Amino acid sequence: MPSYKAPIENVRFILNEVFDVSEIAKLPGYEDATPDVIDAVLEGMAQFCEEVIQPLNLSGDAEGCKYENGVVRTPKGFKEAYDQYVAGGWMGVTSNPAYGGQGLPHTVGSVLEEFVTSANMSFGMYPGLSTGAIRAIEHWAPEHLKQTYLHKMVAGTWSGTMCLTEAHCGTDLGLIRTKASAADSDGSHKITGSKIFISAGEQDLTENIIHLVLAKLPDAPPGVKGISLFIVPKFLPKEDGSVGPRNGVMCGSIEHKMGIKASATCVMNFDEAKGWLIGEPHKGMRAMFTMMNAARFGVAMQGLGIAEVSYQNAVAYAKDRIQGRALTGAKEKDKPADPIIVHPDVRKNLLTMKAFTEAARALSVWVGMQLDVIEKHPDPKVRQEADDLLALMTPILKAYFSDMGSEVANLGVQIYGGHGYIHEWGMEQFVRDARIAQIYEGANGIQALDLVGRKLPQNMGRPLRRFFHPASQFIEAEMENPALAEFMPHFAKAFGKLQQATAIIAQKGMSNPDEAAAASTDYLRMFALVAMAFMWLKMVKVAVAKLPDANGRASFYDGKIKTARFFFQKMLPETETRFRTIMAGSKSLMDLDMEQF
Amino acid sequence: MPSYKAPIENVRFILNEVFDVSEIAKLPGYEDATPDVIDAVLEGMAQFCEEVIQPLNLSGDAEGCKYENGVVRTPKGFKEAYDQYVAGGWMGVTSNPAYGGQGLPHTVGSVLEEFVTSANMSFGMYPGLSTGAIRAIEHWAPEHLKQTYLHKMVAGTWSGTMCLTEAHCGTDLGLIRTKASAADSDGSHKITGSKIFISAGEQDLTENIIHLVLAKLPDAPPGVKGISLFIVPKFLPKEDGSVGPRNGVMCGSIEHKMGIKASATCVMNFDEAKGWLIGEPHKGMRAMFTMMNAARFGVAMQGLGIAEVSYQNAVAYAKDRIQGRALTGAKEKDKPADPIIVHPDVRKNLLTMKAFTEAARALSVWVGMQLDVIEKHPDPKVRQEADDLLALMTPILKAYFSDMGSEVANLGVQIYGGHGYIHEWGMEQFVRDARIAQIYEGANGIQALDLVGRKLPQNMGRPLRRFFHPASQFIEAEMENPALAEFMPHFAKAFGKLQQATAIIAQKGMSNPDEAAAASTDYLRMFALVAMAFMWLKMVKVAVAKLPDANGRASFYDGKIKTARFFFQKMLPETETRFRTIMAGSKSLMDLDMEQF
Structure with missing residues (x-):
């Protein structure tokens, strides 16, 4: 285990x-x-x-x-x-x-x-x-609903869900069919319809479950502009805040999934369930995005979390499992074989896991801090800048971290060899659990579209500047820093290519949106790699400064510098290929007729 | 389903x-x-x-x-x-x-x-x-054992297994502990020990199961040079060829695995089981490799097989699932949304699947034909050449096809979105089933080591020439062919880089084997991509020639040319990054101390 x-x-x-x-x-x-x-x-x-x-x-x-x-x-x-x-x-x-x-x-x-x-x-x-x-x-929500629900939910005795997806629509929520009646005399609406893939839609952990449900009011305009958000409790709260009668919402079944099997993924059926509007009518998508952005950041953290635990166990196994000998001669002559960590390719896999995990954690803290600035900073300009950086980086973190969560978990399985494929060892569970993060809260292809289609052009490129400015400034300030000499030219080059790709996507995408979309996943990955390199530089700068007086922590700081070196030599070069495939454009994708697939 | x-x-x-x-x-x-x-x-x-x-x-x-x-x-x-x-x-x-x-x-x-x-x-x-x-x-095996076993096994009424791995050793078979006694008077040996991960070790399909078991004779030298191969039937055959008394071999348990759950993976316990030596004493590894090479080629075909079925279902879903609109304007105005195949990124995923699958099939036929030449060709020189090509390409096909089998199966899940994660839709099973192919019959890291450590230097690079010669000849012959003009320079360049990488690995690996090992997985992948490009060129050449008179098949041939274009523009550029990371050498991998992981 x-x-x-x-x-x-x-x-x-x-x-x-x-x-x-x-x-x-x-x-x-x-x-x-x-x-x-x-x-x-x-x-x-x-x-x-x-x-x-x-x-x-x-x-x-x-x-x-x-x-x-x-x-x-x-x-x-x-x-x-x-x-x-x-x-x-x-x-x-x-x-x-x-x-x-x-x-x-x-x-x-x-x-x-x-x-x-x-x-x-x-x-x-x-x-x-x-x-x-x-x-x-x-x-x-209006104040009376906050008072009714939030104390219990913050305490954790009641829980919450997000009910968006229906069988025929996930990405395209404009197609939803769940209906809300006009308001009754008590201000509530009757919600009717069926939702799928509702995580924690039903469970035995909390005394009440509060569903946030997307539905269409009778006078709703078609498409996403006609969706409203409702609060629909499993049990109707009584005046005194205790749990009252059952509402018209039932779990119809749960899914048999590849992973996260201990998380109940429910079909939720609403049959004239009492619900209360939160936010404005027909503007539910905006309210939903309050949840969604936080949820996307949370999914990024899931990718990181799986990567970390997979790495920890892979390292332990690689140090423990003896098999074969180092190619340069036996390392542990008293044992019948050497631990597999002596092998370059095993180390390459471990370092890929480590280099991702440590820089991803740095990146998540940098981006996560913006959430706090947005909420608390007194200066609206600073808040706006934080909001821009968060908007820009959320799809990048969601997609790249979750892709890498799966990649790292798979490397973990590989290091275990045959044992990695066996349930009891636990490594294959990480692969199965991690896989969902690439799909839910907007599949990673959607994140890439969000990046090139919404975040790049937004406010004339304003969000983009929140990454490009600090990166440029760093290059300007540190280009001649001898402690970073082995890294800076590579960073400057990769960043230059990212800027170039950005300009070309913006330009080509204007006349043909398929051009931007065709580049989107390669561009997101390239952006992520440059952002990770930026984080490694920040870490190296600290490590170099602290190393002379580090005493017992010298190995820790030295390890950061070595891992950065690995990242720059073995992972950052992927940007070259991504740049090439971005430049190749959309034609080879769009040329095939339907029947040629 | x-x-x-x-x-x-x-x-x-x-x-x-x-x-x-x-x-x-x-x-x-x-x-x-x-x-x-x-x-x-x-x-x-x-x-x-x-x-x-x-x-x-x-x-x-x-x-x-x-x-x-x-x-x-x-x-x-x-x-x-x-x-x-x-x-x-x-x-x-x-x-x-x-x-x-x-x-x-x-x-x-x-x-x-x-x-x-x-x-x-x-x-x-x-x-x-x-x-x-x-x-x-x-x-x-000696003739009398062939007569006893082969008729039944070829008919399929008896089956066979390969019993290699033990709990403490998979890759490093020199460590095995299963023992064979000295020969008894009837020429048989007593086999005692425990094997794990034995596919089909026990089942209810055949009336007898014939195990091929690696074990050590009493006078065995240590390590891999002391391993012998034995034939150990579940039931001892009677004189008349029917099934006799039970032999001392029992299935102790089966594994709970990530995938291929309908294939029994068994712990097999041998307790003084009667076994007969096949091949020479202590030379069991050589005999085992007869199975292993065929098995590795079979694993490559598994990668291809999973990719093909995943692709077929992903295409069907992408044409059927309506969700959102094409970015360039609605394609199917009479429907509430367009099928998702209109989106560039969905097409990119589908084309990655298709471009792999079709070229992999070509490559597998080219390499598979060598098996027949080796067995049947009258000219020993031709046989030798076929054997060299097979030896060279087997690790490449095993590792690359199985890696891509997993990659393609994961793309298939992604195209299905949330439904891809649900068992009933079947796409996630492909991911779980495909995953083992990267591990068994020599984990893919071992394949890469086999390529750089054994196949490259073998007979002064003789196997290598069986790929390099035809590729060079093709470039020479077709470089000026206008029908291939858009492809040839890219092929020549990628092939040139492969030659360069080969030379550098050979040179650096001589003084430090860690250098070759550090490059091995990147090199294998680069080699595979060049080989795939070679296959695409062969296919394009045929398609171009047939297109003018193709009539009803014009779309088929045209589709090949378009898919080749995708491969060259979007997949082959990966060789650039692989070349870069190969050149970066082993230092960044080997520098970390144990405790820095």
Whole structure:
């Protein structure tokens, strides 16, 4: 069975040395988020993940969720673990203190999301979905609904879901058929229709489940401009806040999935269920995007979380498994064979995992900090800039991290050889669990379209500048820094190619949108690699500065520099190919007739 | 549930137009393999695969194999399907007529392996393992053992296995602990030990199971030079050829695997089981490689087979699923949305699948033909050349095809979106089934080492010339061919880089073997891409020539040219990055200390 140790030393390095989380703590409302408090939260969550939910991961996968007559049973131990999660106050870590939350920065919250996924991705789905729902209700619901729902949801005794997809539409929500009646005298609407792929739509963990449901009002214009968002509780709350009669919503079945089997994926049937409008009529998509952006960032963290745990176990196995001899002569002569970590190709796989995971964590903290700036910074210009960077980077993180989560998990299986393919060793579960992250919350192809079609042109390229400016400035400031000499020319070159690709996509895409779309996935990947290189440079700069007086930590800093070297020599060159395939344009894709496929 | 139609038109194109299978039919012993016969065999197998085993694929995965007290039960329908397979004479298609086989060329046999995998990879494991065992027995066993076993095995009423791996050793077989006693008076040995990961080690399909087992004789030298190969039947054959008393071999349990769940993967315990030596004492590895090379080629065909079926279903879904609108304006205005195949990125995924599958089939036929030349050609020089090409290309096909099988299956899931993640749709099963092909019969990292460490230096680079010569000759002959003008410079450039990489690896690897090993996986992939480009050029050449008089087939040939264009513009450029990362050398991999991982 795999093991997991939360990577606290690496997290501290990113939060405190590469970035400065104490800057976030200076924002109004975050005064309590001192380094001590953050440290205690990290350690508390690490312990919960390592001791409570990680031991349930493999058994949860084997057992899965069970469905009978509308009732869903989560695997053995999940209810108890969830109760501990609630008792520890973990549900409300980043939520508004007005509703009982601890109001800690999202920067910290996203690190916790990584830990939870590493330990038990399926378990993490339950609080994860609630977080999105809480955010949407807080943002869009009228005060009386907030008062009714948020305290319970922040406490974790009630949970939340997002009900978007229907059997015939996922990406294209304009096609939804779920209907909402005109408002009744009490202000509620009757919701009727069927939703699929609803994570945590039904479960046995919480006393109530609060669904956020997209539906069409009677006077709705066609398409996405006619969608409204409703709050539909499983049980109707009574005046005193306790749970009242059952509402007209039932789980019809659960899916048999490739992975995250301990997370219930439900068909939810609404039959004249009472619902309350949140946000404006027909403007539900806007409200839904409040959830969606947070959810996309959360999915990125899932990719990182799976990569981290897969890496940890792959390293342990590679050091432990003896098989064959080093090509340059036996390394451990007293043993019948050497550990497989002596082999260059095994190291290449391990370093790919490590180089991704560490830079991705840095990138996620940089982007995650923007969430806090957006919410708390007094200066609207600074808030706008943070919002722009977040908008730009969200599709990149969602797609690249989830693609790499799968890639890294597969490398982990490969290092285990035949044992990697066997359930009991746990490595193949990471592959199956990770796979969904490339699909849900907007498949990765959609993320790439969002990047080239929406984020690049947005406000005349304003979001783009939030990455291009700091990258340019870094090049200008550090180009002659001898400590970075081996890296900077490669970074400048890759960044130059990214700028060139950006200009060409913008130009060609104007006359033919298929040109931008044809380039989109290659462009997103290229962008991500340049952003990762940027993070490695930031880490190297710190490591070089600290190394002379590092004493016991010298190996740690030295390891960062060596891993950066690997990234620049073995991973960044992928940008060359991506640039070439972007330049090749859309013609070879669009030329085939339907019947030639 | 997925569907499958054997790609007979594409197979005929490769067998008859791109290559000339009638040349193989001219080899002594293949006189009966006329185009008509081959066509009938292809169509018969297509029908069996489409109608008998494909419908059992999804249910076989859901049900899996069951183990109880040493007995293994295959999923519902497998026994009946296997009986039909035997009744149809399919087991013996390529086997020696002296033992009841049909003696058809291996070129045809490998196409059939593709079909079987597409329809039901798990099912294919049962006859697949037998094929390897038959080959090894025919090659190495003394005549009386051949007479005892081969007729039954070729008929399919008895099956075969390969028992190599033990819990503590897979790649490094020198570490095995299974023991063989000195020969008893009847010439048999007592075999004692435990083997794991034995595919088809126990099942309910055949009346006897013939294990080929690696074990160490009492006087064995240490390491791989002390391993002998034994034939160990589950039931000891009686004089009359019928099944006699149970031998001391038992299945101890079966594995719970990520995929190929309908294929029983067994722990096999040998307790003083009677076994007979085949091949020379202590030279079992050589005999084992007779099976292994065929098995590796078979694994390559599995990668292709999964890619083909995944592609077929992805295309069907992309044409059927309506969602959103084409970016350049609605394509099907009468429908609420356009099919997703209008989108450039969906087409890019489909074309990646298609461009791989079609060129891989061509490459497999080219390499597969060498198997027939090796066995039947009267000229030893020609046989040697065929053997060299096969030796060179086997690790490339095994690793690249199986890597791409997984990659393509994952693209198939992605095209289905959320439905791709659900068992009932069948696409995620392809991912899980395909994954093992990257691991077994030598993990792909081992294939890459075999390529750079063994095949490149072998006989002063002689095997290498069997690819480099025809590629050079093609460039010389076709460089000025206007019909290939858009492709040839790119091919020449990529081939030039491959030659350059080869020279540098050979040179650097001489002084430091870690240098060759560090480059190995990138080099294998680069080699594979160049070989695929070579196949596309051969196909384009035929298509261009036939197009003017093609009439009803014009779209078919035109589709080949367009797909080649996609390959050259979007897939071949990967060689650039691979060249760069090869050149970066081993230092960034080897520099990290153990504790820095």
